[in-house]
Amino acid sequence: MEATRPAAIEALAAARHARMSPQKARLVVDLIRGQRAEDAIQILRNTMKRAARDVEKVLRSAIANAGRKAEDAGESLDVDRLYVSRCFVNEGPRWKRLRPAPMGRAFRYQKRTSHIVVAVAEHHEAAQERAAASAAEAEAQKGVRGAVRKARKALAGKKKPARKPKAKK
Secondary structure, eight states: OOOOOOOOOEEEEEEEEESSOHHHHHHHHHHHTTSBHHHHHHHHHTOOOTHHHHHHHHHHHHHHHHHHHHHHHTOOOOGGGEEEEEEEEEEOOOEEEEEEOGGGOEEEEEEOOEEEEEEEEEOHHHHHHHHHHHHHHHHHHHHHHHHHHHHHHHHHOOOOOOOOOOOOO
């Protein structure tokens, strides 16, 4: 029988209608795919592309979403153990514009937009460690509650009277 893995926390963030070409944004996104979140931020900080600034904002938002998701679930999350699980850039709507041309004509050009999506996830080993730590903490709390109960009994020196069986009618 296969052991079940604890659910790894995964969070997603997206920037829609970013005013840049998807082709140029993909060059930056390809640099961080599969990297640890901390390393990805450093890579984006040192990348001399205009798209790096927008991708970094989306990455930071995904990290914050993961922290919030863990907090809502009552879990403890080590942000240093996150990595970029998925990231991609899709094409957004194009802005069609006209430029005056000679002899009363007009040339059409397009301003491209893109949708940037970044997902961060907790590594499966970190998820197992987190689940083991929470189980150990629960077990430790269970022992503490039992010890307190025993101490109270010893101090009171009383035992609960045995219940008498109810008479059947």
